[in-house]
Amino acid sequence: MSEVDVLFAALRQAADPQTVECIENVVMGGSDRELNRINALAFADAHHLDEEKTIAALLHAARIGAFEMTWNVLCPGCGGVLDTGTTLKAVDREAYHCALCAAGYEPTLDEMVEVTFTVSPRVRRIAAHDPDRLPPLEYYRQIFFSSGVDLPENFEERFARILLEMIELDPGEKAFVSLQLPAQFVIIFDAVTHSAQFIDVKGEPTDERQNLSMVISQVHALNETVTLHPGLLRLTLENHTDRRVVPNVCVAGDELHDLLGRRRAFLTAKRLLTNQSFRDIYRTDTIDVDQRLKITSLTFLFTDLRGSTALYERIGDLAAFDLVRAHFRVLHEIVATEAGAVVKTIGDAVMATFPSPDRAVAAALRMREAMLRLNTEHGSDDLLLKIGIHEGPCLAVNLNDRQDYFGQTVNIASRVQGLADPNVILTTEAIVGDAQVSEILRDSGITSVSRMEELQGIGREVRIFALS
Incomplete structure (x- = not known):
C-alpha cells in the first residue's frame, strides 16, 4: 500500500467517507488548478456535498498531512491576497495595504481572512507548488486572487481585452517596452511584489515619445499617480528582487471592475473558528x-x-x-x-x-x-x-x-x-x-x-x- 493510500485510508476513518472519496477522486484525476487553494464552500457546491462535512474532511486531511491549510489576508476591494501564512498567528499587522486599490484595511476575520487547502506535494505534485514557474496569468489566477473571486473560465480571453502588455522579469533583469497609451486610466501592477503605478492618461494625443521608469522591489513603495497624454510610451521596468516578477499594464475600466467584481462565498476565518471540527483538532x-x-x-x-x-x-x-x-x-x-x-x-x-x-x-x-x-x-x-x-x-x-x-x-x-x-x-x-x-x-x-x-x-x- 502506497503512502497516499495509507493517508486516504486514515482520512476515511476520521471524516465522512463519501466526502473523502470525492476528494480522493479529484486528487487522482483533477487538474492542478483544482487542487490549489481549494475553496471548501465552492468545492462542496460543485460536487453536491454537505458544506460542514467538506470542511471537516479538509481539516482532517490537513491534520494528517495530505493537504496544507493556509490563512490568506484579502483585500475587500479587488479580492487580492495581501499576505498568507500557515496559521492564524501570521495575521499580526494592525493594517494591510493593497497597492492595486491604493487603500489600507484593518483586518477582520469576517471577510478579510480566508482559509484554503492545497494538496500536499507528498500526495501529488502540482504546478502551484513552484509558483514562480507558473505562466503569468496562472500566477494571477492561482496565487494573487483569492478563492472568493469568481474568475470566469475565459479569464485569459477577457483579460486580453484590457491588457496592453504583460512582462516576465527574472531577478535583476531590466526591460524596455513601447506601447500606445489610450485615453483611459492605466495601471502597471506586479502580483508578486504587489507593486503598482497609476497613470492618468488624458488631454490631447501627442506624437512625442513619453518616458516612464518603474523599479520593482521588495518594498511596497507607494507611487503617486502620473499624468500622461494618449500616445507612445517608452516604459522601463527593473526587477530589484530575488524572484521572477510578472508586471502587467492594463486599462482600469469597467471591464476590469466586472472581472474582479464577480464574487462567491468562501471559508472565512470567522466561520472556521466557530466550527466544531476545527476547535476539536486545533485546540x-x-x-x-x-x-x-x-x-x-x-x-x-x-x-x-x-x-x-x-x-x-x-x-x-x-x-x-x-x-x-x-x-x-x-x-x-x-x-x-x-x-x-x-x-x-x-x-x-x-x-x-x-x-x-x-x-x-x-x-x-x-x-x-x-x-x-x-x-x-x-x-x-x-x-x-x-x-x-x-x-x-x-x-x-x-x-x-x-x-x-x-x-x-x-x-x-x-x-x-x-x-x-x-x-x-x-x-x-x-x-x-x-x-x-x-x-x-x-x-x-x-x-x-x-x-x-x-x-x-x-x-x-x-x-x-x-x-x-
Whole structure:
C-alpha cells in the first residue's frame, strides 16, 4: 500500500467517507488548478456535498498531512491576497495595504481572512507548488486572487481585452517596452511584489515619445499617480528582487471592475473558528496570546441548567452526573450540526458561537425540544434549560491557553441568558431583526414578546425578546 493510500485510508476513518472519496477522486484525476487553494464552500457546491462535512474532511486531511491549510489576508476591494501564512498567528499587522486599490484595511476575520487547502506535494505534485514557474496569468489566477473571486473560465480571453502588455522579469533583469497609451486610466501592477503605478492618461494625443521608469522591489513603495497624454510610451521596468516578477499594464475600466467584481462565498476565518471540527483538532494552536483579532459580527449562545445544584441533592451525584453529561452530549451535537462550535463549558453552562443568528436560533429551538424529550424519557423535569442569544462585534483572543472571545457582545449574551426562565429562549433585537430568523420563527409558529431590561454591568437598558 502506497503512502497516499495509507493517508486516504486514515482520512476515511476520521471524516465522512463519501466526502473523502470525492476528494480522493479529484486528487487522482483533477487538474492542478483544482487542487490549489481549494475553496471548501465552492468545492462542496460543485460536487453536491454537505458544506460542514467538506470542511471537516479538509481539516482532517490537513491534520494528517495530505493537504496544507493556509490563512490568506484579502483585500475587500479587488479580492487580492495581501499576505498568507500557515496559521492564524501570521495575521499580526494592525493594517494591510493593497497597492492595486491604493487603500489600507484593518483586518477582520469576517471577510478579510480566508482559509484554503492545497494538496500536499507528498500526495501529488502540482504546478502551484513552484509558483514562480507558473505562466503569468496562472500566477494571477492561482496565487494573487483569492478563492472568493469568481474568475470566469475565459479569464485569459477577457483579460486580453484590457491588457496592453504583460512582462516576465527574472531577478535583476531590466526591460524596455513601447506601447500606445489610450485615453483611459492605466495601471502597471506586479502580483508578486504587489507593486503598482497609476497613470492618468488624458488631454490631447501627442506624437512625442513619453518616458516612464518603474523599479520593482521588495518594498511596497507607494507611487503617486502620473499624468500622461494618449500616445507612445517608452516604459522601463527593473526587477530589484530575488524572484521572477510578472508586471502587467492594463486599462482600469469597467471591464476590469466586472472581472474582479464577480464574487462567491468562501471559508472565512470567522466561520472556521466557530466550527466544531476545527476547535476539536486545533485546540491550542490558533491565536497567539498577544493577538486581538476583530470580528465584526458573531452570534453567541449561552445555556445553563436551572437548579442543577438541587438536582444533585435530589437524585444523587451519580444519576445527576449521567443526566447532565447526556445533556452536554446532546447540546454539543446540535451546535455542531448547526455550523457552530462550543467555546467552553462552565459548570453546567455552555458558551457556543455561530456564524449567523439563524443558525443559533435553529440550534436553540432544537435544544429546547431535546431537553423536553430527555425529561420525558426520565419521567421528570430535571433538565430546565435557560438559553440566551445575542449577535455583534467581538475580539478573538487567547485566554487560558484556548481560543476564546472578548467584548461587550459576549457580556450581553451571557446576561440575557441569566434572565431567561426555563424552556424560554431570550434574544436581543439584533437576533429577531435578522430576516432569516424571522422566517424560522414564522415557519415554526414561534411568537416573541419583548420587554426592556437593564443588564448588569452593561450600563443601559436592552430590549430583549422571549421566544415561546
